[in-house]
Amino acid sequence: MLHSIESFLPSVAKPARYTGGEWNMVRKDPAAVSVRFALALPDVYEVGMSNLGLKILYGVLNDRQDTYAERAYCPWPDMEQAMRETGTPLTSLETQTPLRDFDAVGVSLQYEMTYSNILTMLDLGGIPLESGRRSDTDPLIVGGGPCAYNPEPLADFFDCFVIGEGEE
Numbered sequence: 495m496l497h498s499i500e501s502f503l504p505s506v507a508k509p510a511r512y513t514g515g516e517w518n519m520v521r522k523d524p525a526a527v528s529v530r531f532a533l534a535l536p537d538v539y540e541v542g543m544s545n546l547g548l549k550i551l552y553g554v555l556n557d558r559q560d561t562y563a564e565r566a567y568c569p570w571p572d573m574e575q576a577m578r579e580t581g582t583p584l585t586s587l588e589t590q591t592p593l594r595d596f597d598a599v600g601v602s603l604q605y606e607m608t609y610s611n612i613l614t615m616l617d618l619g620g621i622p623l624e625s626g627r628r629s630d631t632d633p634l635i636v637g638g639g640p641c642a643y644n645p646e647p648l649a650d651f652f653d654c655f656v657i658g659e660g661e662e
Contacts, residue, residue: 524591642655
């Protein structure tokens with residue numbers, strides 16, 4: 495049975511990490527843009543929200559009239575368990591849209607220890623893990639960041655990688 499996170503949010507540690515609504519959060523009409531892009535950082539909100547590269551990409555993409563960039567972070571194990579038990583997908587902070595419903599999901603590859611979190615996010619987001627199992631209706635999975643310079647360990651799970659500065 496599919497639930498919204500509000501039904502179990504009081505039972506998880508640090509529920510504010512899943513609600514969004516921060517100062518300067520970008521809000522656009524999803525129906526008024528051509529491209530919806532989820533910026534995913536495979537770590538918890540407290541780590542990811544301070545990432546300057548993600549903030550820059552968020553600003554660059556949202557400065558475009560045709561694009562709406564939203565953010566998603568990996569849930570803590572208590573939230574992951576609640577989501578799996580209830581069939582609740584991983585969603586963006588801005589509009590609570592499931593990751594599977596975006597046109598593209600850009601994953602920031604900051605360090606190798608978060609690679610397993612990438613698979614958790616894809617799975618919770620309702621996206622087939624291996625790129626070869628995805629269809630045209632699944633989002634494009636794009637990897638970037640410092641670890642994209644050696645993309646081979648993750649090649650089976652991504653559709654493409656941005657090597658170098660993504661902002662450019």
